[in-house]
Amino acid sequence: MKEKQQDLLISVIIPVFNGERYIQECLDSIICQTYKNFEVMVVDDGSSDHTPDLVRACAGRDARIRLFAQENQGPAVARNMGMSHASGDYIAFLDADDFWADERCLETICNTLAEIPCDVLGTIFILDYEGKRERTELHLEYFAESNEGQWISFSEEQKIFNFTSYLYRRDFLESHQIRFPALCYFEDPPFLFNALSAAGKYYIIPLEWYCYRREHKENYRINKRQQSDYIAGMLQIARKAGALSYDKIIEFQKDLLKGYAFDLTEQLLDGNLEILFSMVDLLKLLGKNPEENQDVQFVKEAVAEYAKVYMASMERMQKEVQSRLAEADRIVIYGAGKYGKCVLNSIGFGCGRRADIYFAMTKEPAEEEIYGRPVRKIDELLQNQNEKILVIVAIREVQPEMMEVLKRYHIENYMVIDARNLKMFERSFSLGKW
Numbered sequence: 001m002k003e004k005q006q007d008l009l010i011s012v013i014i015p016v017f018n019g020e021r022y023i024q025e026c027l028d029s030i031i032c033q034t035y036k037n038f039e040v041m042v043v044d045d046g047s048s049d050h051t052p053d054l055v056r057a058c059a060g061r062d063a064r065i066r067l068f069a070q071e072n073q074g075p076a077v078a079r080n081m082g083m084s085h086a087s088g089d090y091i092a093f094l095d096a097d098d099f100w101a102d103e104r105c106l107e108t109i110c111n112t113l114a115e116i117p118c119d120v121l122g123t124i125f126i127l128d129y130e131g132k133r134e135r136t137e138l139h140l141e142y143f144a145e146s147n148e149g150q151w152i153s154f155s156e157e158q159k160i161f162n163f164t165s166y167l168y169r170r171d172f173l174e175s176h177q178i179r180f181p182a183l184c185y186f187e188d189p190p191f192l193f194n195a196l197s198a199a200g201k202y203y204i205i206p207l208e209w210y211c212y213r214r215e216h217k218e219n220y221r222i223n224k225r226q227q228s229d230y231i232a233g234m235l236q237i238a239r240k241a242g243a244l245s246y247d248k249i250i251e252f253q254k255d256l257l258k259g260y261a262f263d264l265t266e267q268l269l270d271g272n273l274e275i276l277f278s279m280v281d282l283l284k285l286l287g288k289n290p291e292e293n294q295d296v297q298f299v300k301e302a303v304a305e306y307a308k309v310y311m312a313s314m315e316r317m318q319k320e321v322q323s324r325l326a327e328a329d330r331i332v333i334y335g336a337g338k339y340g341k342c343v344l345n346s347i348g349f350g351c352g353r354r355a356d357i358y359f360a361m362t363k364e365p366a367e368e369e370i371y372g373r374p375v376r377k378i379d380e381l382l383q384n385q386n387e388k389i390l391v392i393v394a395i396r397e398v399q400p401e402m403m404e405v406l407k408r409y410h411i412e413n414y415m416v417i418d419a420r421n422l423k424m425f426e427r428s429f430s431l432g433k434w
Contacts, residue, residue, distance in 0.1 A: 008110050010038040011088030011170065015078030016096035017045040020054060022213070027058050027065065029099035035106040040065045041082040042096075046072030051096075076180035076187035083170075083179065090121075091168045098164070098213050101126060101133075105209045109167060112149060112205055119172040120195060120202035122152070123209040125165040130215050138162050139204050149205040154196040158248035160237065163192040165210045172199070185226035186233035193237050197244065224275075227263060231278040238285040254286055317417070321347055321392075324415065328390035331357045332381050334402050335394030336370055343394045343417050344371060360391075362401070382409040392417050 012030055016023055023042075030040055042055045044067060052067065059065040068081055079093060090113065094100070113121060125136045138159065142150050173179075176198045180191045196202060222230065234253055241249040257264075264275060325331060325347060333340045336359040344357070358374050358381055359365075365375040382389060382405070391414040393402050399416055406414055 008037065008090065008113055009088040010035075010090050010092055010106060010110070010167075011082075011086035012038055012040045012092045012094055013079055013082030013086065014040065014042045014094050014096055015045055015075040015082070016042060016047065016051055016055075017072065017075075018047045018049045018051060019096035020047075020049045020051045022097040022099075023051055023054055024058070026094060026096050026099050027055070030094070030106075031058075031062060031065075032103045033100070033106040034103050035110050037110075038064060038106065039086070039088060041085050042067050043078035043082045044069045045075065045078045046070065074182070074184035074187070076183055076191075080179050083173070086170060088170055091170050091173065093164045094210070095164065099128075099211050101208045101211050105207065108205070108207050109209070112203070113167075116149065116203055118203040119169045119199040121167040122202055122204035123165050123167075123207040125162040126208050126211045128211040128213050133208075133211065135208065136162065138165065139206075142204060143206040147206050149203055151201050152204055153201050154199065155244075155246070158246050158252075160189045160193045160196070160249060160252075162210070162212075163188045163195075164212075166192070166195070166202070168195060181233065181236060183229035183233055185222055185229040187229070190233050190236045193240065193249070197240070197246075222263070227260075228275055228278065230260065231264070231275060231282055235278060235282050235285070238282055242285055250286060257282075257286065321415070321417065324390055324413075327388060328413070329356060329387040330381070330384070330389045332360045332378070332389060332391045333358065333394055334360045334378065334391055335398065336361050336365060336367070336375050337394075339394040341370060343392055344373065346417070347392075362405070378405050379409075382406075382411055389413060390415070 014023075014026065019026075027040070027042075030038065042059075042065065044052050044055065046069075052069065055065070055067045059067055066085070068085065070078060070081060075095070083091065100106070109121060109123070122139060124140070125138045127134045127136060138161070139152075142152065173195065176194070178191065178194045178198060180187045183190075234256070237249065238253060240246075241253070264279065331347075333343050335343070340359050344359075358376055359370050360376060360378040360381050362378055364377060367375050369375060382391075389411055391402070391406060391411060393399050393414065393416045402414070406412070
Protein backbone atom coordinates (compact mmCIF):
# COMPACT_ATOMS: atom_id res chain seq x y z
CA MET A 1 0.00 0.00 0.00
CA LYS A 2 1.30 3.44 -0.94
CA GLU A 3 1.86 5.81 1.96
CA LYS A 4 0.46 9.29 1.96
CA GLN A 5 3.12 11.89 1.41
CA GLN A 6 2.38 13.76 4.64
CA ASP A 7 2.60 10.55 6.69
CA LEU A 8 6.30 10.03 5.96
CA LEU A 9 8.53 11.12 8.84
CA ILE A 10 12.03 12.10 7.72
CA SER A 11 14.90 11.84 10.23
CA VAL A 12 17.77 14.21 9.48
CA ILE A 13 21.08 13.35 11.16
CA ILE A 14 23.76 16.04 11.52
CA PRO A 15 27.16 15.30 13.10
CA VAL A 16 29.01 18.44 14.12
CA PHE A 17 32.39 19.37 15.58
CA ASN A 18 33.20 23.05 16.16
CA GLY A 19 30.69 24.06 13.52
CA GLU A 20 29.54 27.42 14.87
CA ARG A 21 30.34 29.16 11.57
CA TYR A 22 27.86 27.16 9.47
CA ILE A 23 25.47 25.24 11.74
CA GLN A 24 22.79 27.95 11.74
CA GLU A 25 22.59 28.06 7.94
CA CYS A 26 22.57 24.27 7.86
CA LEU A 27 19.61 24.07 10.27
CA ASP A 28 17.77 26.92 8.55
CA SER A 29 17.87 25.03 5.25
CA ILE A 30 15.86 22.26 6.96
CA ILE A 31 13.51 24.41 9.04
CA CYS A 32 12.44 26.42 6.00
CA GLN A 33 11.23 23.31 4.11
CA THR A 34 7.65 23.37 2.89
CA TYR A 35 7.41 19.75 4.00
CA LYS A 36 7.12 19.86 7.79
CA ASN A 37 7.04 16.23 8.98
CA PHE A 38 10.68 15.80 9.96
CA GLU A 39 12.90 15.42 13.02
CA VAL A 40 16.50 16.60 13.32
CA MET A 41 19.13 14.82 15.42
CA VAL A 42 22.22 17.01 15.87
CA VAL A 43 25.08 15.01 17.41
CA ASP A 44 27.77 17.22 18.89
CA ASP A 45 31.11 15.44 18.61
CA GLY A 46 32.90 17.14 21.51
CA SER A 47 32.83 20.73 20.21
CA SER A 48 34.82 23.34 22.14
CA ASP A 49 33.19 26.38 20.47
CA HIS A 50 29.63 27.76 20.70
CA THR A 51 28.07 25.07 18.51
CA PRO A 52 26.04 23.41 21.33
CA ASP A 53 24.64 26.78 22.44
CA LEU A 54 23.49 27.62 18.91
CA VAL A 55 21.81 24.25 18.50
CA ARG A 56 20.11 24.49 21.90
CA ALA A 57 18.74 27.89 20.93
CA CYS A 58 17.30 26.41 17.72
CA ALA A 59 15.88 23.44 19.63
CA GLY A 60 14.23 25.84 22.06
CA ARG A 61 12.37 27.44 19.15
CA ASP A 62 11.61 24.21 17.29
CA ALA A 63 10.78 20.98 19.14
CA ARG A 64 11.64 18.91 16.05
CA ILE A 65 15.34 19.60 16.70
CA ARG A 66 17.17 17.54 19.33
CA LEU A 67 20.77 17.80 20.50
CA PHE A 68 22.87 14.81 21.52
CA ALA A 69 26.46 14.90 22.74
CA GLN A 70 29.44 12.57 22.75
CA GLU A 71 33.18 12.81 23.34
CA ASN A 72 35.12 13.48 20.16
CA GLN A 73 35.05 10.22 18.19
CA GLY A 74 34.50 11.39 14.62
CA PRO A 75 31.49 11.78 12.31
CA ALA A 76 30.95 8.03 11.82
CA VAL A 77 30.28 7.34 15.49
CA ALA A 78 28.18 10.53 15.67
CA ARG A 79 26.00 9.46 12.73
CA ASN A 80 25.54 6.01 14.24
CA MET A 81 24.37 7.64 17.47
CA GLY A 82 21.90 9.75 15.50
CA MET A 83 20.61 6.64 13.72
CA SER A 84 20.04 4.91 17.06
CA HIS A 85 17.73 7.77 18.11
CA ALA A 86 15.94 8.17 14.77
CA SER A 87 12.29 7.17 14.50
CA GLY A 88 11.51 8.33 10.95
CA ASP A 89 10.46 6.28 7.96
CA TYR A 90 13.50 7.54 6.06
CA ILE A 91 16.90 8.86 7.11
CA ALA A 92 18.79 11.77 5.53
CA PHE A 93 22.36 12.76 6.39
CA LEU A 94 23.54 16.37 6.38
CA ASP A 95 26.97 17.64 7.42
CA ALA A 96 27.01 20.77 9.56
CA ASP A 97 28.94 22.88 7.03
CA ASP A 98 26.62 21.99 4.11
CA PHE A 99 22.96 22.74 3.36
CA TRP A 100 19.93 21.83 1.23
CA ALA A 101 19.39 23.65 -2.06
CA ASP A 102 15.91 25.15 -1.54
CA GLU A 103 12.76 24.95 0.56
CA ARG A 104 10.87 22.53 -1.71
CA CYS A 105 13.45 19.72 -1.80
CA LEU A 106 11.95 17.58 0.94
CA GLU A 107 8.45 18.02 -0.47
CA THR A 108 9.61 16.81 -3.89
CA ILE A 109 11.37 13.83 -2.32
CA CYS A 110 8.37 12.80 -0.22
CA ASN A 111 5.99 13.19 -3.16
CA THR A 112 8.19 10.75 -5.06
CA LEU A 113 8.37 8.29 -2.16
CA ALA A 114 4.59 8.37 -1.75
CA GLU A 115 4.26 7.22 -5.37
CA ILE A 116 7.33 4.99 -5.61
CA PRO A 117 8.38 3.51 -2.27
CA CYS A 118 12.01 2.38 -2.33
CA ASP A 119 14.79 1.45 0.06
CA VAL A 120 17.13 4.11 -1.32
CA LEU A 121 16.32 7.30 -3.25
CA GLY A 122 19.09 9.17 -5.07
CA THR A 123 19.32 12.81 -6.22
CA ILE A 124 21.77 15.22 -7.87
CA PHE A 125 24.82 16.27 -5.84
CA ILE A 126 25.75 19.96 -5.94
CA LEU A 127 29.08 21.69 -5.26
CA ASP A 128 28.77 25.18 -3.79
CA TYR A 129 31.66 27.63 -3.95
CA GLU A 130 30.86 30.99 -2.35
CA GLY A 131 27.29 30.85 -3.60
CA LYS A 132 28.08 29.54 -7.08
CA ARG A 133 26.58 26.09 -7.64
CA GLU A 134 27.74 23.36 -9.96
CA ARG A 135 26.26 19.95 -10.63
CA THR A 136 28.51 16.95 -10.19
CA GLU A 137 28.43 14.06 -12.66
CA LEU A 138 26.58 11.75 -10.27
CA HIS A 139 23.52 10.34 -12.12
CA LEU A 140 23.58 13.11 -14.74
CA GLU A 141 23.89 10.70 -17.68
CA TYR A 142 20.47 9.27 -16.89
CA PHE A 143 18.76 12.63 -17.35
CA ALA A 144 20.39 13.79 -20.59
CA GLU A 145 17.19 13.19 -22.58
CA SER A 146 14.52 12.91 -19.90
CA ASN A 147 13.64 14.40 -16.53
CA GLU A 148 11.72 11.31 -15.42
CA GLY A 149 12.87 9.35 -12.39
CA GLN A 150 14.54 6.01 -13.04
CA TRP A 151 15.42 2.75 -11.34
CA ILE A 152 19.18 2.13 -11.33
CA SER A 153 21.00 -1.16 -10.80
CA PHE A 154 23.96 -0.86 -8.46
CA SER A 155 25.82 -3.70 -10.19
CA GLU A 156 25.73 -1.61 -13.37
CA GLU A 157 26.49 1.85 -11.95
CA GLN A 158 28.85 0.95 -9.06
CA LYS A 159 29.31 4.49 -7.72
CA ILE A 160 30.01 4.77 -4.00
CA PHE A 161 30.45 8.47 -3.28
CA ASN A 162 28.20 11.39 -2.25
CA PHE A 163 26.21 9.35 0.28
CA THR A 164 24.44 12.51 1.49
CA SER A 165 22.64 12.83 -1.85
CA TYR A 166 20.64 9.69 -0.99
CA LEU A 167 17.70 9.09 1.33
CA TYR A 168 17.53 5.70 3.09
CA ARG A 169 14.58 3.73 4.47
CA ARG A 170 15.30 3.31 8.16
CA ASP A 171 13.86 -0.20 8.42
CA PHE A 172 16.02 -1.24 5.48
CA LEU A 173 19.22 -0.01 7.16
CA GLU A 174 18.27 -1.71 10.42
CA SER A 175 17.31 -5.05 8.86
CA HIS A 176 20.68 -5.21 7.07
CA GLN A 177 22.55 -3.81 10.12
CA ILE A 178 24.14 -1.10 7.99
CA ARG A 179 26.12 1.40 10.02
CA PHE A 180 29.18 3.58 9.49
CA PRO A 181 32.53 1.93 10.24
CA ALA A 182 34.30 3.53 13.21
CA LEU A 183 36.73 5.53 11.08
CA CYS A 184 37.54 9.23 11.34
CA TYR A 185 38.03 9.55 7.58
CA PHE A 186 36.68 7.75 4.49
CA GLU A 187 33.89 6.30 6.60
CA ASP A 188 31.08 7.15 4.15
CA PRO A 189 32.05 5.17 0.99
CA PRO A 190 31.91 1.81 2.86
CA PHE A 191 28.51 2.81 4.26
CA LEU A 192 27.15 3.76 0.85
CA PHE A 193 28.64 0.63 -0.74
CA ASN A 194 26.93 -1.57 1.84
CA ALA A 195 23.62 0.26 1.47
CA LEU A 196 23.48 0.28 -2.34
CA SER A 197 24.73 -3.29 -2.73
CA ALA A 198 22.15 -4.50 -0.20
CA ALA A 199 19.38 -2.58 -1.98
CA GLY A 200 20.44 -3.94 -5.38
CA LYS A 201 18.56 -1.16 -7.12
CA TYR A 202 17.53 2.37 -6.18
CA TYR A 203 15.34 5.11 -7.60
CA ILE A 204 16.89 8.40 -8.73
CA ILE A 205 15.29 11.75 -9.53
CA PRO A 206 16.81 14.86 -11.20
CA LEU A 207 16.54 16.96 -8.04
CA GLU A 208 19.28 19.35 -6.93
CA TRP A 209 19.11 18.69 -3.22
CA TYR A 210 22.39 18.45 -1.32
CA CYS A 211 24.82 21.39 -1.50
CA TYR A 212 28.41 20.57 -0.56
CA ARG A 213 30.29 23.67 0.54
CA ARG A 214 33.76 23.73 -1.05
CA GLU A 215 35.47 27.00 -0.17
CA HIS A 216 36.95 25.96 3.18
CA LYS A 217 37.80 22.41 2.08
CA GLU A 218 40.22 23.11 -0.74
CA ASN A 219 43.91 22.17 -0.43
CA TYR A 220 43.03 20.01 2.55
CA ARG A 221 45.64 17.36 3.42
CA ILE A 222 44.76 14.46 5.64
CA ASN A 223 46.85 13.62 8.68
CA LYS A 224 48.47 10.32 9.63
CA ARG A 225 45.42 8.96 11.48
CA GLN A 226 43.15 9.90 8.59
CA GLN A 227 45.48 8.25 6.09
CA SER A 228 45.34 5.03 8.10
CA ASP A 229 41.55 5.22 8.15
CA TYR A 230 41.54 5.97 4.43
CA ILE A 231 43.37 2.73 3.69
CA ALA A 232 41.21 0.82 6.20
CA GLY A 233 38.05 2.05 4.45
CA MET A 234 39.53 1.21 1.06
CA LEU A 235 40.30 -2.30 2.31
CA GLN A 236 36.71 -2.85 3.43
CA ILE A 237 35.45 -1.88 0.00
CA ALA A 238 38.11 -3.78 -1.97
CA ARG A 239 37.42 -7.05 -0.16
CA LYS A 240 33.70 -6.88 -0.83
CA ALA A 241 34.08 -5.53 -4.37
CA GLY A 242 36.45 -8.34 -5.23
CA ALA A 243 34.14 -10.98 -3.76
CA LEU A 244 31.19 -9.61 -5.75
CA SER A 245 33.21 -8.96 -8.93
CA TYR A 246 32.48 -5.23 -8.95
CA ASP A 247 35.29 -4.40 -11.38
CA LYS A 248 34.28 -0.75 -11.84
CA ILE A 249 34.77 -0.13 -8.13
CA ILE A 250 38.17 -1.83 -8.17
CA GLU A 251 39.30 0.35 -11.07
CA PHE A 252 37.94 3.46 -9.37
CA GLN A 253 39.87 2.61 -6.21
CA LYS A 254 43.05 2.50 -8.24
CA ASP A 255 42.34 6.05 -9.36
CA LEU A 256 41.77 7.08 -5.75
CA LEU A 257 45.04 5.53 -4.75
CA LYS A 258 46.73 7.40 -7.55
CA GLY A 259 45.53 10.69 -6.08
CA TYR A 260 47.02 9.86 -2.68
CA ALA A 261 50.20 8.18 -3.95
CA PHE A 262 52.54 10.93 -2.72
CA ASP A 263 50.99 11.33 0.74
CA LEU A 264 50.87 7.59 1.37
CA THR A 265 54.43 7.00 0.24
CA GLU A 266 55.54 9.85 2.51
CA GLN A 267 53.89 8.03 5.41
CA LEU A 268 55.76 4.84 4.55
CA LEU A 269 59.07 6.66 4.56
CA ASP A 270 58.18 8.21 7.92
CA GLY A 271 57.76 4.72 9.35
CA ASN A 272 53.97 4.47 9.58
CA LEU A 273 53.83 0.69 9.92
CA GLU A 274 50.04 0.55 10.10
CA ILE A 275 49.91 2.18 6.68
CA LEU A 276 52.59 -0.19 5.41
CA PHE A 277 50.81 -3.43 6.12
CA SER A 278 47.36 -2.14 5.23
CA MET A 279 48.75 -0.91 1.93
CA VAL A 280 50.18 -4.34 1.20
CA ASP A 281 46.79 -5.97 1.73
CA LEU A 282 45.06 -3.32 -0.35
CA LEU A 283 47.47 -3.48 -3.27
CA LYS A 284 47.19 -7.25 -3.37
CA LEU A 285 43.43 -6.84 -3.80
CA LEU A 286 43.74 -4.09 -6.41
CA GLY A 287 46.74 -5.46 -8.28
CA LYS A 288 45.13 -8.36 -10.15
CA ASN A 289 45.28 -6.52 -13.45
CA PRO A 290 48.87 -6.64 -14.82
CA GLU A 291 48.27 -3.32 -16.62
CA GLU A 292 48.29 -1.30 -13.41
CA ASN A 293 48.47 2.44 -13.72
CA GLN A 294 51.83 4.03 -13.06
CA ASP A 295 50.97 5.61 -9.71
CA VAL A 296 49.61 2.40 -8.21
CA GLN A 297 52.78 0.67 -9.33
CA PHE A 298 54.80 3.49 -7.75
CA VAL A 299 53.12 2.99 -4.37
CA LYS A 300 53.51 -0.77 -4.70
CA GLU A 301 57.24 -0.46 -5.30
CA ALA A 302 57.57 1.97 -2.38
CA VAL A 303 55.84 -0.52 -0.09
CA ALA A 304 58.10 -3.36 -1.18
CA GLU A 305 61.24 -1.23 -0.84
CA TYR A 306 60.24 0.01 2.60
CA ALA A 307 59.47 -3.56 3.67
CA LYS A 308 63.02 -4.60 2.81
CA VAL A 309 64.47 -1.69 4.79
CA TYR A 310 62.20 -2.42 7.74
CA MET A 311 63.02 -6.12 7.65
CA ALA A 312 66.76 -5.36 7.71
CA SER A 313 66.39 -2.99 10.67
CA MET A 314 64.39 -5.58 12.60
CA GLU A 315 67.04 -8.22 11.93
CA ARG A 316 69.67 -5.88 13.36
CA MET A 317 67.50 -5.34 16.41
CA GLN A 318 67.11 -9.09 16.90
CA LYS A 319 70.90 -9.52 16.89
CA GLU A 320 71.32 -6.72 19.42
CA VAL A 321 68.72 -8.28 21.67
CA GLN A 322 70.41 -11.67 21.64
CA SER A 323 73.80 -10.07 22.39
CA ARG A 324 72.48 -8.12 25.36
CA LEU A 325 70.54 -11.12 26.65
CA ALA A 326 73.72 -13.16 26.76
CA GLU A 327 75.47 -10.57 28.96
CA ALA A 328 72.66 -10.03 31.48
CA ASP A 329 72.23 -11.86 34.78
CA ARG A 330 68.58 -10.90 35.11
CA ILE A 331 66.10 -9.99 32.38
CA VAL A 332 63.06 -7.97 33.34
CA ILE A 333 60.22 -7.61 30.84
CA TYR A 334 58.29 -4.51 31.80
CA GLY A 335 54.71 -5.29 30.88
CA ALA A 336 52.86 -8.43 31.92
CA GLY A 337 49.99 -8.21 29.46
CA LYS A 338 49.69 -9.35 25.86
CA TYR A 339 52.67 -7.24 24.77
CA GLY A 340 54.94 -8.69 27.44
CA LYS A 341 53.89 -12.19 26.40
CA CYS A 342 54.72 -11.33 22.81
CA VAL A 343 58.23 -10.21 23.83
CA LEU A 344 58.75 -13.43 25.81
CA ASN A 345 57.63 -15.50 22.84
CA SER A 346 60.25 -13.73 20.76
CA ILE A 347 63.23 -13.88 23.14
CA GLY A 348 62.46 -16.20 26.01
CA PHE A 349 61.91 -19.71 24.79
CA GLY A 350 64.88 -19.94 22.49
CA CYS A 351 67.67 -18.24 24.40
CA GLY A 352 68.52 -21.02 26.84
CA ARG A 353 67.78 -18.87 29.90
CA ARG A 354 64.87 -19.54 32.22
CA ALA A 355 65.16 -18.69 35.93
CA ASP A 356 66.31 -15.11 35.36
CA ILE A 357 63.52 -13.87 33.05
CA TYR A 358 60.78 -12.02 34.94
CA PHE A 359 57.66 -10.08 34.14
CA ALA A 360 57.43 -6.76 35.97
CA MET A 361 54.55 -4.47 36.90
CA THR A 362 54.38 -1.18 38.77
CA LYS A 363 51.40 -2.35 40.81
CA GLU A 364 50.93 -5.56 42.77
CA PRO A 365 50.52 -8.30 40.11
CA ALA A 366 47.26 -10.23 39.88
CA GLU A 367 49.07 -13.37 38.68
CA GLU A 368 52.14 -15.05 40.17
CA GLU A 369 53.32 -16.57 36.90
CA ILE A 370 52.87 -16.13 33.16
CA TYR A 371 54.11 -18.92 30.91
CA GLY A 372 55.97 -20.28 33.94
CA ARG A 373 57.84 -17.00 34.48
CA PRO A 374 57.50 -15.12 37.79
CA VAL A 375 55.58 -11.84 37.90
CA ARG A 376 56.89 -9.29 40.42
CA LYS A 377 56.63 -5.63 41.27
CA ILE A 378 59.30 -3.69 39.39
CA ASP A 379 60.81 -2.22 42.57
CA GLU A 380 61.45 -5.70 43.97
CA LEU A 381 63.24 -6.84 40.82
CA LEU A 382 65.57 -3.84 40.55
CA GLN A 383 66.90 -3.80 44.13
CA ASN A 384 69.85 -6.18 43.62
CA GLN A 385 72.68 -3.93 42.46
CA ASN A 386 75.18 -6.82 42.17
CA GLU A 387 73.48 -8.26 39.09
CA LYS A 388 73.62 -7.13 35.49
CA ILE A 389 69.98 -6.33 34.92
CA LEU A 390 68.51 -5.81 31.45
CA VAL A 391 65.08 -4.19 31.39
CA ILE A 392 63.03 -4.66 28.22
CA VAL A 393 60.09 -2.31 27.73
CA ALA A 394 57.35 -4.19 25.91
CA ILE A 395 55.50 -1.19 24.48
CA ARG A 396 56.88 2.22 23.63
CA GLU A 397 54.10 4.25 25.29
CA VAL A 398 55.19 3.19 28.79
CA GLN A 399 58.84 4.18 28.27
CA PRO A 400 58.56 7.55 30.12
CA GLU A 401 56.98 5.81 33.12
CA MET A 402 59.70 3.16 33.02
CA MET A 403 62.46 5.77 32.85
CA GLU A 404 61.33 7.26 36.14
CA VAL A 405 61.60 3.86 37.82
CA LEU A 406 65.00 3.06 36.30
CA LYS A 407 66.37 6.45 37.32
CA ARG A 408 65.37 5.77 40.91
CA TYR A 409 67.44 2.56 40.95
CA HIS A 410 70.27 3.86 38.74
CA ILE A 411 69.58 1.26 36.05
CA GLU A 412 70.93 2.26 32.64
CA ASN A 413 70.83 -1.08 30.83
CA TYR A 414 67.42 -1.09 29.12
CA MET A 415 65.95 -1.32 25.66
CA VAL A 416 62.55 -0.84 24.05
CA ILE A 417 61.13 -3.71 22.02
CA ASP A 418 57.71 -2.62 20.89
CA ALA A 419 55.79 -5.88 20.73
CA ARG A 420 53.68 -4.58 17.88
CA ASN A 421 56.84 -4.36 15.78
CA LEU A 422 57.66 -7.97 16.61
CA LYS A 423 54.32 -9.08 15.20
CA MET A 424 54.93 -7.01 12.09
CA PHE A 425 58.42 -8.45 11.73
CA GLU A 426 56.90 -11.88 11.19
CA ARG A 427 55.12 -10.50 8.15
CA SER A 428 58.09 -8.61 6.75
CA PHE A 429 59.62 -11.64 5.10
CA SER A 430 56.61 -12.03 2.82
CA LEU A 431 56.56 -8.28 2.20
CA GLY A 432 60.16 -8.26 1.03
CA LYS A 433 59.36 -10.91 -1.55
CA TRP A 434 56.05 -9.35 -2.63
